[in-house]
Amino acid sequence: MKLSTRARYGLKALIDLGLHCETEAVSIQSIAGRQNISDSYLEQLMAKLKKAGLVESTRGAGGGYRLGRPAEEISVGDVLRVLEGSLEAAQCSGMEDESTCENHDICVTKYVWKRINDSITQAVDTMMLDQLIEESRKKQKEKSLEKDLALLYSGLRLQPKNIYELMNETGFKYEELTGMLLKLQLMGLVEQPSENYYSKA
Numbered sequence: 001m002k003l004s005t006r007a008r009y010g011l012k013a014l015i016d017l018g019l020h021c022e023t024e025a026v027s028i029q030s031i032a033g034r035q036n037i038s039d040s041y042l043e044q045l046m047a048k049l050k051k052a053g054l055v056e057s058t059r060g061a062g063g064g065y066r067l068g069r070p071a072e073e074i075s076v077g078d079v080l081r082v083l084e085g086s087l088e089a090a091q092c093s094g095m096e097d098e099s100t101c102e103n104h105d106i107c108v109t110k111y112v113w114k115r116i117n118d119s120i121t122q123a124v125d126t127m128m129l130d131q132l133i134e135e136s137r138k139k140q141k142e143k144s145l146e147k148d149l150a151l152l153y154s155g156l157r158l159q160p161k162n163i164y165e166l167m168n169e170t171g172f173k174y175e176e177l178t179g180m181l182l183k184l185q186l187m188g189l190v191e192q193p194s195e196n197y198y199s200k201a
Contacts, residue, residue: 006083009037010045011132014079017055018071018133019140025057025064045083052082071133077124087124088117148172152180156190163198 012035020026032042046065049055053068067074080087090113155169163177170177178198184190 003080003084006045007080009035009041010049010083011076011079013037013042013045014049014054014067014074014129015132015136017065018067018129019136021064021066025062025066027064031065048082049079052078054078054082067129071130072128074129075125076127076129076132077121079129080124087120089113089120090116148176148180149184152177152184162196162200163193164200 013031016031016035017026020030028039028042028046031037032039035042046055046057050057050065050068054074055065056068057063057065077087151170152166152172155166160166160169163174163181166172166177167174172180181190181193185192
């Protein structure tokens with residue numbers, strides 16, 4: 001079984017929606033921009049998901065999409081079946097009705113196909129959207145931290161005399177810098193600054 005772009009983009013869009021719809025409805029354009037999906041294609045996917053009750057939409061100013069039910073109640077299998085249809089890797093008439101299979105009394109491959117299909121079903125039906133949303137949120141925080149540390153290091157290379165010069169170089173607030181510097185000290189990546197480093201003098 002090979003999933004199409006419908007499934008891949010649709011699942012990405014729902015994760016994105018789950019990340020951003022907590023306080024307001026989310027527009028097609030904003031999701032499409034973040035996930036690099038065309039607006040028109042995403043509209044088609046959202047129409048299918050809306051028909052299945054996985055998302056809901058509102059019109060007018062401030063309109064857009066929200067999840068149709070709590071993320072912890074939406075499985076990956078729910079999404080994939082809406083967008084792909086059957087998830088069976090192999091179809092064998094003998095698994096449903098042995099009388100339709102000429103060799104049902106000697107053929108054992110149906111047990112192979114059933115086990116494969118059952119494994120796929122178990123995997124996608126036990127992965128919930130809220131788990132993917134939380135994992136995505138962690139990844140975004142890690143990426144943001146990496147950018148912040150890179151910016152902090154670039155500022156430190158200029159050897160600022162005090163934290164206020166470092167604030168000017170990096171754009172971080174005082175509280176943000178003291179927190180990050182403390183973390184770097186605990187990790188052994190920077191030395192502990194002198195007390196004068198935190199004053200303007």
